[in-house]
Amino acid sequence: MQLISAACWSTYRIFVAYILSLAFGIFYGVSANVSPKREKFMIALLDVLQSVPILGFFPVAIAFFAAVFQGQRIGLELAAIFLIFTSQAWNIAFGVYETIKTLPREFGEVSKAFNFGPDFTVRRVYLPAMIPTIVFNSGVSMANGWYFLMASEIISLGNKQVKLPGLGSTMMSYLAQGNIWGVIASIGTIVLINALLQIFIFRPLVRWSELFQYNATGSAPEWPTVVDVLSGLGRALRIDTFLVSLVSLGNRAYGKVAKYVIYGIGTIVAAAVGYLLYWLFTPPYPWDILVQIPTALTVTAMRVIAAVVISVLLALPFVIRSVRNVQTAQNIYSLASILGSIPAVIFYPPIVALGGRSYMELLSILLLLTGSFWYALFNMSKGAMLLPGVLTEMSQVFNIKGWLYYKNVLIPAILPPLITGALTAWGGAWNASIVAEHVQFGDQVYSIPGIGSLLTEATSNTKALVLTVLCMTVLIVLVNMLFWRPWYSRSAEKYNITE
Amino acid sequence: MALLDIKNLNLTFRENGKELTVLENINFSLNEGEFLCLVGPSGSGKSTILRIVSGILNQYTGEVLYKDQPNPQPNPNVSMVFQSFALIPWLTVQENIELVLEARGINPRQRVRTALKYIDMVGLDSFEDAYPRELSGGMKQRVGIARALAVEPEILLMDEPFSALDVLTAADLREQVVNLWQEKKLPLKSVLMVTHNMEEAVFLADRIIVLSARPAHIMGEVSVDLPRPRDSRDKAFEDILDKVYSMILSSRLGK
Known part of the structure; x- marks a missing residue:
């Protein structure tokens, strides 16, 4: 009984966050395409937002919501929803942005030649065109929301802990009581919910969304019942009108009033950042923590890199099987959505306790993998599924097989999605590193050096905490800017495989 | 003139x-x-x-x-027929034509009537509900022509x-x-x-x-x-x- 109510609470939070993420993602992704100037700014900002480790950033958000609502339950609810939102929204926003950006030119020409107008174009061209990406990225986002369940339901306010009702907090208390069956039942509930979501909502949606893929061939998919239900619901709630006005609000932000509002918000944000920097750079400096940051970052970066490499390598066999095989790719999508939603963090403390300090280095990489592998798998199998048939046919005709095939055909052809997978895996691994290096089980504490354990050490000193998170974010953003993004655009250009 | x-x-x-x-x-x-x-x-x-x-x-x-x-x-x-057809893949033949009529603010009943008239004119009757991906190149271009003519x-x-x-x-x-x-x-x-x-x-x-x-x-x-x-x-x-x-x-x- 307790599990059912806990499940309802968690599901409600994840869905509210998901709906907000969808609205945000569509708004942001479309708005970023309006002008090149705005695009540059908005995408850089999104890159930063995506790179800020959610878990490191969470204490700040809680403090904010708790202060605004003076510690009331609603404030904590909102904080929890906000955390889940930050684990779901960026990925959808990026997907929408890239879809609109790479829309075939003829869509724009038809819209202009037949005088569609901006709102009509958004409603009838942009929104449908982004359906495949949204459905696909929703799998990642959903799994992500569940993965961070515990972090969102157990909230530290100063030195007291508040638990929101939900599967995450229930699981935690079972674990504290040593109730193994309770833990297993909670995990089972999460798997069950996600399996049901897959069977009744996402799998039919994925199959149906193939209709909106512009290079698809063969017979068109049927309209499943869930789409009828959802679109009926959407019509009743006037969702499309809402989204169109949301988007056009963004598009019209050139208007004078909107401009002043934007400048106003910009000034406030700049002032806040300025104050934060001023506060950070006035003494006293937390030197004891600061001197540890470079080594800690290096050690953690090594583990993260290992996790990314292993993720990509582990995903490859699955990817090879989903080449031109929509069925397999859809199965991998469902499986990854279900398994990726298991908050693996929960198993981690008892396993570390069982293995002891000596195996913790290895186990921590394993935990990073649970935060990174699914990203690699999702993105790479999607790329493989959409591989042009000509490439595989050509390889068959000329008998290109084995290593030669992988090296010269398959890997280059899926390189752009492979890089996206590795990039997102990189972010996921950093996030998981925050909980991977410092574990408390019972009254035993296990810890290995790294940025995650440094963060735990720094919690008592707000300035040290903010500085550590800041350094970590700067490193991640720098690597994104100097390594991942350039690599991605180069390979996207070189291995462009639109049929 | x-x-x-x-x-x-x-x-x-x-x-x-x-x-x-x-x-x-x-x-x-x-x-x-x-x-x-x-x-x-x-x-x-x-x-x-x-x-x-x-x-x-x-x-x-x-x-x-x-x-x-x-x-x-x-x-x-002025209306246009495109080399690469430029049909919307998620809309059926009839919906593709109705789309450009809707953009002109034509009411639903008139849209259906006009769309069917032009589908018939280019010889695509009985293909109203097909998606572009299910048509041959020639049929796709017939849709493109019907669409261009439908806005008269x-x-x-x-x-x-x-x-x-x-x-x-x-x-x-x-x-x-x-x-x-x-x-x-x-x-x-x-x-x-x-x-x-x-x-x-x-x-x-x-x-x-x-x-x-x-x-x-x-x-x-x-x-x-x-x-x-x-x-x-x-x-x-x-x-x-x-x-x-x-x-x-x-x-x-x-x-």
Whole structure:
């Protein structure tokens, strides 16, 4: 009984966050395409937002919501929803942005030649065109929301802990009581919910969304019942009108009033950042923590890199099987959505306790993998599924097989999605590193050096905490800017495989 | 009377700091009741002219006049058929046509009636509910033509409409387009078509304007005073084809 109510609470939070993420993602992704100037700014900002480790950033958000609502339950609810939102929204926003950006030119020409107008174009061209990406990225986002369940339901306010009702907090208390069956039942509930979501909502949606893929061939998919239900619901709630006005609000932000509002918000944000920097750079400096940051970052970066490499390598066999095989790719999508939603963090403390300090280095990489592998798998199998048939046919005709095939055909052809997978895996691994290096089980504490354990050490000193998170974010953003993004655009250009 | 006047049309792109002239001093008019073909080598900027007339492109210098007034952008009396069909993949044949009617604010019942009428006209009845992916290239272009006609334009712009089709399908569709235009049952008055296929131009057009390679300028024009239906094995047909051919050749040699 307790599990059912806990499940309802968690599901409600994840869905509210998901709906907000969808609205945000569509708004942001479309708005970023309006002008090149705005695009540059908005995408850089999104890159930063995506790179800020959610878990490191969470204490700040809680403090904010708790202060605004003076510690009331609603404030904590909102904080929890906000955390889940930050684990779901960026990925959808990026997907929408890239879809609109790479829309075939003829869509724009038809819209202009037949005088569609901006709102009509958004409603009838942009929104449908982004359906495949949204459905696909929703799998990642959903799994992500569940993965961070515990972090969102157990909230530290100063030195007291508040638990929101939900599967995450229930699981935690079972674990504290040593109730193994309770833990297993909670995990089972999460798997069950996600399996049901897959069977009744996402799998039919994925199959149906193939209709909106512009290079698809063969017979068109049927309209499943869930789409009828959802679109009926959407019509009743006037969702499309809402989204169109949301988007056009963004598009019209050139208007004078909107401009002043934007400048106003910009000034406030700049002032806040300025104050934060001023506060950070006035003494006293937390030197004891600061001197540890470079080594800690290096050690953690090594583990993260290992996790990314292993993720990509582990995903490859699955990817090879989903080449031109929509069925397999859809199965991998469902499986990854279900398994990726298991908050693996929960198993981690008892396993570390069982293995002891000596195996913790290895186990921590394993935990990073649970935060990174699914990203690699999702993105790479999607790329493989959409591989042009000509490439595989050509390889068959000329008998290109084995290593030669992988090296010269398959890997280059899926390189752009492979890089996206590795990039997102990189972010996921950093996030998981925050909980991977410092574990408390019972009254035993296990810890290995790294940025995650440094963060735990720094919690008592707000300035040290903010500085550590800041350094970590700067490193991640720098690597994104100097390594991942350039690599991605180069390979996207070189291995462009639109049929 | 001229429906469309193009005066001193120039277009220069700036790419990687280099200036790229696409159109150079283009002057011509499209008369009422005329089928006009623009012929030129691939990449010469022929399609660009159509994109300017249809309002897709609006950075150019020079004048585009519709009935002696500046061409409104977009002009509701102009419609276009695309080389790559440009159908929306998630809409059925009928929905694709209804879409452009909806954009004009036509009410739902009228939309259905008009869409079905034009589907019927291009010979696609019983395919209303098919998706573009389920159709052959020829059928897709029939949808493209039905869509363009459904907004009942005076001027139909066609951008290499038959070049993605096989020879037989193209020949069949060409004849149908000429018939639709000649029957004068539609509001359609004139057709402005772009092609690199000279025989196609001589088969269809009343007048052919020959463009040079990039930057495109007008090499000359040829009128085709042949009765329809035309036969490409006629002596007169071949003579005109030769004339167009030599004009294009001289554009190459002139370079």
